[in-house]
Amino acid sequence: MMKKVFRIAGIGLGYLFTTVVALFCFILLVCLVLVYGPSDDAGKLFVHSCQETSALKFLPYWFLPADTVDDILGKNGDQSQNAASTATLPRYNAALSYDPADMEDLSEEDKAELAGSGEDKVYAEPYIEEVNEGIYKGMIMIVPDPSRVVIGTLPSYSVGGVGKLLSTFIEDYGAIGGTNAGGFFDPGGGGLGGCPDGLVLENGTIRYGSDQVYKNVIGISADHRLLLGNWSPQQALDAGCVSAVSFYDGLVLIKDGVPQEGLNSGVNPRTAIGQREDGTMLLLVIEGRHAGSLGATADDLRDIFVRYGAVNASMLDGGTSAVMFFHGEQVTRGSNLLGMRYLPTAMLVMPAEGEEAVTEAAEDTP
16 A cells, blocks of 8 residues: 555656656746847847846846846946936926816816816826736726825834735725835845835935935925936935835836836836826836736836826836735736735825725735
8 A cells, every 4th residue: 555655656756857847948948049049139138037036137147148148238228317307397287187188178278277276176086997918917006196195114124124015005004005116125036025225215204225326216205296316315305305215126217208218128027107297196017927917128118108198207116026906906916926025115095085095905816
């Protein structure tokens, strides 16, 4: 009897070993085709996709000389943005009580009446729309009242500290929805989200960051404008940021109404934020690393925001952190098989005054 059990176990282990080896060989073959195949663009896409992850940065160096990899990674567009975004744009009017695209058919008097001023502002409720381009899909959250978008933070930050799940951020703040936000220190892909990889500002106070310039700071001003730049903590405050996060590997997608070019990047799950000229905030999450959605490039994100009328937009942290909740439900599928990741910060959408938020978030799903 025992011999039979051992024999069956041995056959099972043999099949498992064969499957693992076959899968490894298949992945190796795919990598070789991407790197040495007829398309130079495929090789570049492979390098950027791996480098944008926490755990697979080493992989391109298995197949290419270090100088070649570094040369590919050095071809990004000019992202040396130090001047505050929106500086050259007219100040936006109050967001309208319905989709701003409908403004085209209204007279100037009707537009002025709908826009209102001061306490007369009337805003539409936030809503979500599916983004589906075949090779990738996701959700975009449209928030007409920009004052309802806030940055959620942890009580304290430290190396080795533990962050929060997005669902916990939403419950703790009483938000109606949100996405992940800034990057965090994550060696080997096993970080716990308690140590930001960059700057964190909250209510005009430096919560995390030293006296150095941080790349790709995403800030919100006291009058609810989205501000983008490469700043030190004090420079971010001087530029008008009241709250801010940063994502070192991210790229500015649109600045002062100009879509950015030369955004070399890989295909990965993505989170990004944008703002229309009328103040409407846009939160975007693209799913990735599964059969229904491989992921998106920075160019894809830029094009989505152009279609939605954004005048400023930037990537936030993505990969296995990319997730969106809305009214208590996780509305995008994460790429982490173990479920949501712990985060240092979150972009949260607060309820309107007098509105009760859904605080019981849906069960964590991968």
